[in-house]
Amino acid sequence: MLFSNDPIPVSILSGSLGAGKTTTLNHILNSERELNAAVVVNDMGEVNVDADLVERESELTQEDDGIIELSNGCICCRLRGDMLDEVGRLAEERDFDYLLVESSGISEPIPVAQTFARGFEDAEFDPTGVYELDTMVSVVDAHSFWQGFDSGQALTDDSIEPQGNRVPEEALMDQIEFCDVLLLNKCDLVPEAELDEMEAVLEALQPRAKIIRTEHGVVDPTEILNTGRFDFERASQSAGWKHELQGGHHHGAAAEEHGVTSFVFDADRPFHPERIAQFFADIPDGIIRAKGFFWSAGREDIAMGLDKAGQSVRAGPTGTWIATLPKAEQEQYFAARPGIKEDWDEQWGDRGNQLVFIGRGFDQESLVDRLNDCLLSDAEMDEDWSEFADPFSPDEQRELALADD
Numbered sequence: 255m256l257f258s259n260d261p262i263p264v265s266i267l268s269g270s271l272g273a274g275k276t277t278t279l280n281h282i283l284n285s286e287r288e289l290n291a292a293v294v295v296n297d298m299g300e301v302n303v304d305a306d307l308v309e310r311e312s313e314l315t316q317e318d319d320g321i322i323e324l325s326n327g328c329i330c331c332r333l334r335g336d337m338l339d340e341v342g343r344l345a346e347e348r349d350f351d352y353l354l355v356e357s358s359g360i361s362e363p364i365p366v367a368q369t370f371a372r373g374f375e376d377a378e379f380d381p382t383g384v385y386e387l388d389t390m391v392s393v394v395d396a397h398s399f400w401q402g403f404d405s406g407q408a409l410t411d412d413s414i415e416p417q418g419n420r421v422p423e424e425a426l427m428d429q430i431e432f433c434d435v436l437l438l439n440k441c442d443l444v445p446e447a448e449l450d451e452m453e454a455v456l457e458a459l460q461p462r463a464k465i466i467r468t469e470h471g472v473v474d475p476t477e478i479l480n481t482g483r484f485d486f487e488r489a490s491q492s493a494g495w496k497h498e499l500q501g502g503h504h505h506g507a508a509a510e511e512h513g514v515t516s517f518v519f520d521a522d523r524p525f526h527p528e529r530i531a532q533f534f535a536d537i538p539d540g541i542i543r544a545k546g547f548f549w550s551a552g553r554e555d556i557a558m559g560l561d562k563a564g565q566s567v568r569a570g571p572t573g574t575w576i577a578t579l580p581k582a583e584q585e586q587y588f589a590a591r592p593g594i595k596e597d598w599d600e601q602w603g604d605r606g607n608q609l610v611f612i613g614r615g616f617d618q619e620s621l622v623d624r625l626n627d628c629l630l631s632d633a634e635m636d637e638d639w640s641e642f643a644d645p646f647s648p649d650e651q652r653e654l655a656l657a658d659d
């Protein structure tokens with residue numbers, strides 16, 4: 255039992271459509287009979303099927319406010335304020351000790367976590383001190399794991415309304431990269447050897463999370479409730495690619511055995527815009543994740559970003575080079591990050607390329623050769639860069655057209 259001033263712990267379940275979130279939630283509710291939980295279920299459709307399933311298979315009912323349904327929208331965007339107002343109302347009554355949230359299959363976990371950890375400007379209710387985010391759980395479907403990274407397969411499904419121009423594989427990547435506990439569910443449908451391989455990939459994409467294999471969502475509730483694992487700063491740094499950029503390369507025996515590798519391409523000369531765009535549109539299938547920033551010749555004023563999740567590849571303007579900031583701001587930046595000046599170029603400052611690639615069974619050497627060929631040659635370094643054809647969008651990261659196989 256909580257004391258009335260203790261914050262109420264919250265566990266959030268994310269995961270793609272049909273991965274097993276509802277099944278897991280029901281398992282938890284049924285095996286923790288003593289747990290006095292309230293549940294928020296977010297469904298994209300008009301009828302909240304998941305809420306009905308939770309109600310039918312557990313002892314909670316919607317009438318006595320055990321379950322809040324948020325339908326026809328997503329709690330990571332349109333329904334963020336609604337969710338807070340609802341859980342604020344719940345907190346006033348305060349006859350429960352734990353809050354469980356099941357997000358919709360395409361929810362991005364970061365904004366949902368932010369809503370609980372830091373509140374949301376458009377909502378009246380401020381959750382800080384009332385709720386405390388305890389564990390972010392992502393449920394990954396082992397049975398459709400590889401297809402999950404295939405070209406927009408789920409986009410053809412009419413029941414899904416993509417968020418903006420985001421695609422489900424990007425949501426899947428977010429869910430893998432931002433969580434404390436990762437349930438690899440539906441393990442009954444996949445041979446052991448293949449599960450080992452998936453786990454090696456998952457570890458490379460997300461080195462911090464605890465990975466647990468499950469069948470029909472059967473997991474020890476202590477892995478999900480009151481774990482105290484969530485920490486916003488740590489979670490936002492936990493993606494494998496960030497780790498890699500910070501020089502934290504260490505893959506275990508499992509990765510090695512399954513040919514899972516990663517590397518950072520680092521160069522301080524600009525890319526030819528047309529050649530690098532072509533390269534991005536034709537990255538080998540083995541690369542599951544690529545991320546980072548780059549310098550496209552002719553765009554000296556802006557840092558370009560690359561974001562590849564499965565078959566989806568986005569590239570375009572993303573940020574600012576420190577070299578383009580006013581002197582006073584630059585000094586502040588240098589003061590805060592003493593190491594940065596080591597890579598500072600007299601003429602070009604911090605402009606350069608840092609791209610992380612994570613995948614399995616790809617030929618790193620040939621990839622690096624291809625990337626080197628995309629850099630400007632010595633002769634091109636002396637040309638007028640503004641004359642180069644530039645296929646990138648002028649103002650945002652956009653999906654690149656995929657090269658025909």
Ligand SMILES: Nc1nc2c(ncn2[C@@H]2O[C@H](COP(=O)(O)OP(=O)(O)OP(=O)(O)O)[C@@H](O)[C@H]2O)c(=O)[nH]1
Pocket residue numbers: 269270271272273274275276277278304358359439440441442443468469470471
């Ligand atoms: N074989 C097998 N089936 C499973 C497993 N877990 C869940 N299922 C089935 O998969 C289907 C989807 O499970 P749900 O728990 O509804 O998945 P969900 O993630 O809540 O789905 P959405 O809310 O639609 O995104 C159901 O028919 C489950 O019975 C599992 O481990 N193995």
